[in-house]
Each structure stands twice: as structure tokens, then as C-alpha cells.
Amino acid sequence: MTDTIADLINRINNAKSADKDDLSVPYSGIKENILKVLKSEGYIGSFNSDKENSQLIIDLKSASKSFKNIVRYSKPGKRIYVSNHRIPRPKSGFGMVVVSTPLGVLSGDVARKSGVGGEVICEVW
Numbered sequence: 001m002t003d004t005i006a007d008l009i010n011r012i013n014n015a016k017s018a019d020k021d022d023l024s025v026p027y028s029g030i031k032e033n034i035l036k037v038l039k040s041e042g043y044i045g046s047f048n049s050d051k052e053n054s055q056l057i058i059d060l061k062s063a064s065k066s067f068k069n070i071v072r073y074s075k076p077g078k079r080i081y082v083s084n085h086r087i088p089r090p091k092s093g094f095g096m097v098v099v100s101t102p103l104g105v106l107s108g109d110v111a112r113k114s115g116v117g118g119e120v121i122c123e124v125w
Contacts, residue, residue: 002076004028009070009122012044012058021061027054033105034121037098041107043067043124067095073120083117095125
């Protein structure tokens with residue numbers, strides 16, 4: 001598998017559409033950082049990192065916000081980098097953008113306020 005972030009996004013979207021309460025994905029540091037942002041914004045309830053078994057267990061049922069879809073922006077074949085002034089805002093007005101910056105993985109609003117740009121990973125709406 002070449003795009004592990006797309007795999008994470010697809011698994012979350014599939015579990016959400018199938019009304020699953022939780023799901024398990026293979027562990028990686030970038031996935032854990034993306035999940036921290038999704039948790040801080042309320043789109044997932046919680047997650048546990050089981051480094052021994054190399055798994056991340058994600059709780060979807062206790063999320064405070066609902067989302068319709070998560071869409072991948074930057075891909076391994078076409079990376080999308082933006083400055084802090086050009087970080088996209090969600091098209092529907094609701095949702096958020098996840099950006100990988102020099103300060104770590106942040107939501108689009110936090111990256112804008114911090115004055116840093118980076119790679120646009122995905123949009124939640």
C-alpha cells in the first residue's frame with residue numbers, strides 16, 4: 001500500500017457509512033497526529049494507540065460533531081502545499097481542513113492563526 005493516509009480516510013468513511021461504533025487501523029505516527037486533530041475538533045470520539053500490536057483503535061460513536069465525508073487533498077503523486085493565506089476553507093461552511101505544517105499536524109484554522117502553511121492533507125465536511 002502506497003498511501004496509508006488515504007487508507008485511514010477510506011476506513012473512517014466506510015465505518016461511518018456502515019454505522020460502526022469503532023474501527024482498527026494499522027499504526028503510524030502521521031495517522032496518530034491526524035487522529036489527534038480530528039479528536040480535538042470533535043469528529044471522532046477517542047482513539048487508543050496500541051504500539052505493541054501496531055494498531056490504532058478509533059471510537060466513532062462518542063463524537064461530538066457529525067461529518068458527511070472526509071476527502072483526501074494531497075496525494076503521493078501530487079502534493080499540495082499552501083501558504084497560511086491560501087489554506088482552503090471548507091466549501092460548505094461547515095467542517096475543517098487538516099494541514100501538515102512545520103509545527104506539526106494542525107487544523108486549517110489553527111495553522112492560519114499560527115501563521116504557518118504546509119501540505120493540505122484532507123478536508124472534513
